[in-house]
Amino acid sequence: MQFTYRNPERSTDAGCIVPNAKSIIVVAQAYKGEDCKASQAGVGKVAKYSQQDNYRLVRGKLALVVEVLVANGWNAKIVCDDNALVDREAAYRAGIGWYGKNSMLLIPRRGSWFVIGSVITDAPLVAASQQVKDGCGKCTRCIDACPTGAIIRPGVVDANRCLAWLLQAKGSFPLAYRDALGNRIYGCDECQEVCPPNRAFAMREQRSTSQSEALSNALGDDDQDTITWVDLVEILESSDEELLDRFGRWYIPGRQARYLRRNALVALGNIGDLTSPRLRQAILNEMANNDEMIREHACWAFDKLSRTWDS
Ligand code: B12
Ligand code: SF4
Numbered sequence: 001m002q003f004t005y006r007n008p009e010r011s012t013d014a015g016c017i018v019p020n021a022k023s024i025i026v027v028a029q030a031y032k033g034e035d036c037k038a039s040q041a042g043v044g045k046v047a048k049y050s051q052q053d054n055y056r057l058v059r060g061k062l063a064l065v066v067e068v069l070v071a072n073g074w075n076a077k078i079v080c081d082d083n084a085l086v087d088r089e090a091a092y093r094a095g096i097g098w099y100g101k102n103s104m105l106l107i108p109r110r111g112s113w114f115v116i117g118s119v120i121t122d123a124p125l126v127a128a129s130q131q132v133k134d135g136c137g138k139c140t141r142c143i144d145a146c147p148t149g150a151i152i153r154p155g156v157v158d159a160n161r162c163l164a165w166l167l168q169a170k171g172s173f174p175l176a177y178r179d180a181l182g183n184r185i186y187g188c189d190e191c192q193e194v195c196p197p198n199r200a201f202a203m204r205e206q207r208s209t210s211q212s213e214a215l216s217n218a219l220g221d222d223d224q225d226t227i228t229w230v231d232l233v234e235i236l237e238s239s240d241e242e243l244l245d246r247f248g249r250w251y252i253p254g255r256q257a258r259y260l261r262r263n264a265l266v267a268l269g270n271i272g273d274l275t276s277p278r279l280r281q282a283i284l285n286e287m288a289n290n291d292e293m294i295r296e297h298a299c300w301a302f303d304k305l306s307r308t309w310d311s
């Protein structure tokens with residue numbers, strides 16, 4: 001894969017980002033997200049981290065840290081999900097959490113529902129944190145639950161099998177993993193949803209409005225466009241411009257709306273209902289699309305749904 005492997009020397013050396021770097025300040029931005037209405041026909045599931053633009057939120061907060069450092073004469077730069085730094089390792093060394101067997105970083109008593117951002121600075125700050133010990137123990141629930149068997153060893157994800165990657169990858173969606181996609185349209189949360197620390201935290205949260213929620217409300221975190229789930233047929237009915245306008249903040253290969261259509265067709269093949277004239281027409285339209293890749297995915301979806309209809 002590319003990402004941090006495109007230039008490992010740079011991604012593992014903070015001095016490449018800020019000359020003479022001395023400290024990294026790491027922030028975990030918690031997100032909540034909502035469970036999708038899975039039972040409703042034609043609904044596409046959106047991973048919780050992407051229901052809001054959480055990277056924008058964390059960058060906004062880190063900008064305040066940079067402001068203070070720069071005002072005091074230090075050099076400081078933000079890195080967040082941009083391949084310039086292996087974010088989880090920075091967070092692990094900062095003592096934020098432990099590496100779960102699903103390769104996510106988990107915070108004790110909170111779990112893994114957070115994204116990571118950092119400020120790299122030449123200010124020589126005192127390290128306050130100790131590294132967190134493993135909290136997985138004998139549990140293997142994420143490994144057992146992964147729909148594609150992508151967690152090949154504890155802590156090691158074969159990204160080429162990971163649905164989160166396949167939904168973002170160019171080209172045809174591999175046939176071998178189409179059924180496993182279910183109704184997902186962006187991201188995959190399965191290895192986090194089954195995770196006991198995440199579940200325990202969610203139960204505690206239900207009982208009380210946490211301090212962090214009160215803080216994020218005060219910082220205006222909820223004050224932005226939210227995409228909790230999508231209408232899959234509507235994706236097929238929308239123009240490229242409308243799709244990029246609505247979903248443009250997601251990572252879409254080459255900024256080509258055809259990939260949203262491709263993903264929607266696989267999801268519809270899994271959960272659609274051909275007795276709906278609207279859905280049937282939308283898939284038939286895509287079977288006549290000029291784009292060969294879209295035609296193939298539409299034929300796959302129609303064929304799969306017809307077989308379920310017949311039986
Ligand atoms: C490439 C990438 C992906 C790829 C590959 C994921 C992977 N596991 O490598 C794909 C597209 C599949 C992906 C998916 C997701 N990602 Co992603 N992704 C990245 C990205 C851009 C680079 C990751 C990377 O460098 N990988 C290469 C290896 C070297 O680094 P690493 O993944 O951190 O791996 C460490 C562990 O494997 C550990 N390790 C190694 N050996 C062992 C052995 C054991 C036993 C253990 C326990 C650990 C361990 O050490 C490695 C080095 O520190 C980062 C952002 C960034 N710039 O860091 C986000 C990031 C990792 N992703 C993130 C998220 C939220 C996700 C998803 C949950 C999104 C979703 N819901 O769909 C899924 C989760 C999938 C999963 N189980 O990992 C967050 C993770 C936050 C967290 N709490 O951990 C990050 C940090 C983005 C951010 N800034 O917040 N992602
Ligand atoms: S994100 Fe989904 S496909 Fe990827 S490792 Fe986790 S459960 Fe498996």
Ligand code: SF4
Nearest residue numbers: 100101136139142195
């Ligand atoms: S499901 Fe279990 S093994 Fe996997 S990360 Fe969570 S606690 Fe660790």
